[in-house]
Amino acid sequence: MITVDLHTHTRFFHAFSGPTSYDPVGARLLVAFAQWRGLDAVAVTNHDYYSCLDIDTRGVTLIPGVEVSTSAGHMLVIGPDPPTRTTPGALTPEETIDIAHARDCAAIVAHPFRNSVVRDLDLPFDAYEVNGKRSVPIDQIQQLSEADDTPLIGGSDAHYPFEVGRAYTRVDTEKSTPKAVAEAIRNGRTDYRLNESFPLQLLRQLYQRVHRLKGHVDA
Template sequence: MYTVDLHAHTRFFHGHRALGDRFDPLGVRLLTAMAARRGLDGVATTNHDYYTAFDSSSGVEPLPGIEITTDRGHVLVVGPNPPEATKPGALSPNEAVALAHDRDCAAIVAHPFRNSSVRELDDVPFDAIEVNGKHPRSRPLVEELAAERDLPLVGGSDAHYPFEVGRAYTVIEADQLTPGAVVDAIRDGRVNARVYRSWHDRLLRRGYRAIHDRKHVIDALEKPTPGVGRPPGED
């Protein structure tokens, strides 16, 4: 049994690839150090539209991954051989999933109720749906969506700063923590999404709600799916 944050970033800014390449080695050390403090066994480094291999540090395994920006929203790709780079908006969700599967990776719907219409696609063979650490109150909607698609739930913090790591994470039933074993566990449904609920995490989430309200982000909390009730308040 392992605990893994399946959605994290090694930098707090988007773009600026050359600058990021210099920052990422430090970023992953900070990321894994905080994951170790949380008691996690691993963290997937899912940077936006590029993948870099990182060595293990702090006793926490950095798992290969990438967050692909499709023309309908974001798709997390985690596994032994993610693509090195993708062009934002160039791939459809179907193409992103096909690319993931061709490279022996799992394809996960990222934050399905934030800036995404990927959840509306019935014919895309995703492997799992994410409970996102920035929006845990949307979990009832995510659970309903996962049940409709007969897909497992995984958890990821969507951390861009080290202190955000582990706000949501995944419990993985596997004999060893390798990229291939993680993919197999996701596809077999041997995973469970968990949300960390300390006072610090609750304070962070209130801040994110305020930021997203100001940015007019499409969020299930404000615009529920037709026919689906508003999720309960966060504890």
């Protein structure tokens, strides 16, 4: 059994398309906080691009990934060979799943109730995400999972490194390789966990208010 944060970013803001020269710096910070929180691995899932990062990971495995801006909302593609670049809004969720599975990756619905209608589609998603920003009550996500028997995973959605590990996943595999992690997700061998420390609870409440003010949260 290993612990993995399956949704992280190397940069603070969405405004710049990547890769950027800051990405290796952000990745090192992600690794440092992952190590501090006792995680075995982190998936780096920048928006619509993946780049190989040659850094000292201090024993923490970096899982390749990309957060795809599909035509219906965001999806995570995680595994050994994610696409290096996707065009926002160009891929449908179905196409994203096909690409993920063709590349031995897992296809996950990111923050299913935030600025997304992907959850309404009858497609073979590998998992729904319990997002660290938690814009909706946890039981709402659990009901979604139970309705179509789709597993749950946890990801912090960290844009700031200190957010790493506020939601993470226990993955039933002995290896922390990208292929082993993706295979375990596809087979439902996952269990999400939440870090409910007081500072992170306050941060989550702040995100909830911001997302609701922006109209990004669906009932």
